[in-house]
Amino acid sequence: MPLKLERQENVSTLRLAAAPVVALLVTLVVGAIMFIALGQDPVRAFTIYFIEPLGDPWTLQELVVKACPLLLIGIGLAFCYRANRWNIGAEGQYVAGAVLGSWLALATHGTDAGPWVMPAMLVLGAVGGALWGLIPAFLRVRFGSSEILTSLMLVYVAQLGLDYLVRGPWRDPAGFNFPQSVTFDDVALMPLLFEEGRLHGGIIVALVAAAAATFVLGRTLVGFSIEIGGSAPRAAAFAGFDERRVTYGVFAVSGALAGLAGIIEVAGPIGQMQPTISPGYGFTAIIAAMLGRLHPVGILVASLVLALTYIGGEAAQISMRMPFDVTRVFQGTLLIAILAADVLVRYRIRRVEGTSHA
């Protein structure tokens, strides 16, 4: 094929920033084709999916609530992916954090425990997620096992563990045999930001995490050692950065943030333990991290965009009886488009005359 990729040395910031926008547009075109293929009017579908949620104050709040876990997890994943460590098991770390944090909520349930419970739950959530995340890190450092596969396998293990707890020891005895725990006491619930509405304190936690991550990744030696360890491991080794410490560090951070997202979700919007506590936030956050160019501010914007696909998907499910899988198609297409757009921004495609090499 007489085409070749030519690496661009100096890519302008504008071109880099344009890639996610182009990816979004491509996704919308693919989405329109999908709606037509499903026999739906694309204009009506897009209105329900992407426009109507933005016009309603209630769903706007819901948008922020759904973006919160994506932002937290996505920031953590940015640490991993910048270091070229492929943690794809954030969903499991999210569950592990939610479980450890909820343990305290249930252990103090019905007692007169004070307002220390909520902060302690957040700490336990972060610890639980970090410990779960450190398992693949340990297996990689100690045995050289692929962190991609081990972190993913641990998602299934964590979900089954949660399932066991809510159907067994943690089931509410007065809950008519439903597989769910008691509703958390007030001191174990995430406080709301305003008396009315859905916005909760976890959103502040996520924004603080984003600010802290921006500083750490952009302005500190730790951030630099993560970046250089990912892009030039040999140079990092010569500079004296310890590869193993980077592996443990980024997995601990991303696990902790995913765990934090998990306990915030359970103690906030959900309010009790259930067999399912996530519509796949841990996987969608991978897309948020990529779409946000592994930068906390970018991930913030990307989280809002992806949260919109969740909200729009729910709306389309109700009013158009469309399966929720439409949202997964959107999310997958978005990731594919951003990966392609990334390459097309960094490389230039040239026609090559008279060669047969492909």
Added chain:
Amino acid sequence: MLDAAIIGAVLASVVAAATTLLLASLGELVAERAGTLNLGVEGMMIVGAAVGYATAYSSGSLLLGTLAAVLAGVVVSLVFAGLAVWLAANQVASGLATTILGLGVAGLIGSSFVGTRIDAAPALHLPVLTGLPIIGEAVFGQDAFVYASVLLLIAVTYGLARTRVGLVLRAVGENHAAAHALGHPVRKIRTLAIMFGGACAGLAGAHLSLAYTPFWASDMTAGRGWIALALVVFSAWRPLWLLAGAYLFGAVSILQLHVQGFGLGIPSQFLSSLPYLATIGALVVISALKHGQGAPASLGVPFVPDR
């Protein structure tokens, strides 16, 4: 009391469970030997399962369903090939994207078939041999997918080791720059290897929805694509070891079901997590023993020809 009939039935179900894994991991092994790590196996497999079921249900033909599943697997694999080979995008991210998209597309296709059933692919009884005690039913009373997986195993083993195509494919996977310098079309070969992987994953999906559990359920692959990926590492990229790995994991996933049936008081969720824990254990053991030996040297490295 365990009699021969029960043991035979258990063995037969182990073979069935192992076949899905063997089919999918054979395809992935070929793609990886050509130097591409395709994490999209789960996505290709579930699209194969959905398209295969939809076609078989609508046409009434298992053969058409199977062919459609294989074709669907190939189509999905082209998404990965386009990103990872032709645009030289990061292979891990490209594979993940393929899986996420595949799960969504399969869900859309399958949503109108929830709750339906078809007749499972019939067992092809080989005369005389099926009558053998205990193993007869398990080995010689299987559906066509099982025999196909064994034939495919032989073909891949022979093809990789003994044919010119296999040699070129391995050269591309070991050192793409050298293969390119020798005039081999690296990206075309990788694309073909990925398409073969897609076809195998589609076939594995068809086995799942047309023979193993002859109905459609969303997320019915339940991580089997990922376990297939782990099996390739476990096999140290040697096809014959895939056979051992696939049957070992087939046995774990079937036996845990039977133990659940006995009701020994072990929480079912713990038993259900055994295949995943066993996968982690196998990965750890194999990487501790081998430390990355056996992996194609160019695995996961994008290739951009410089001239």
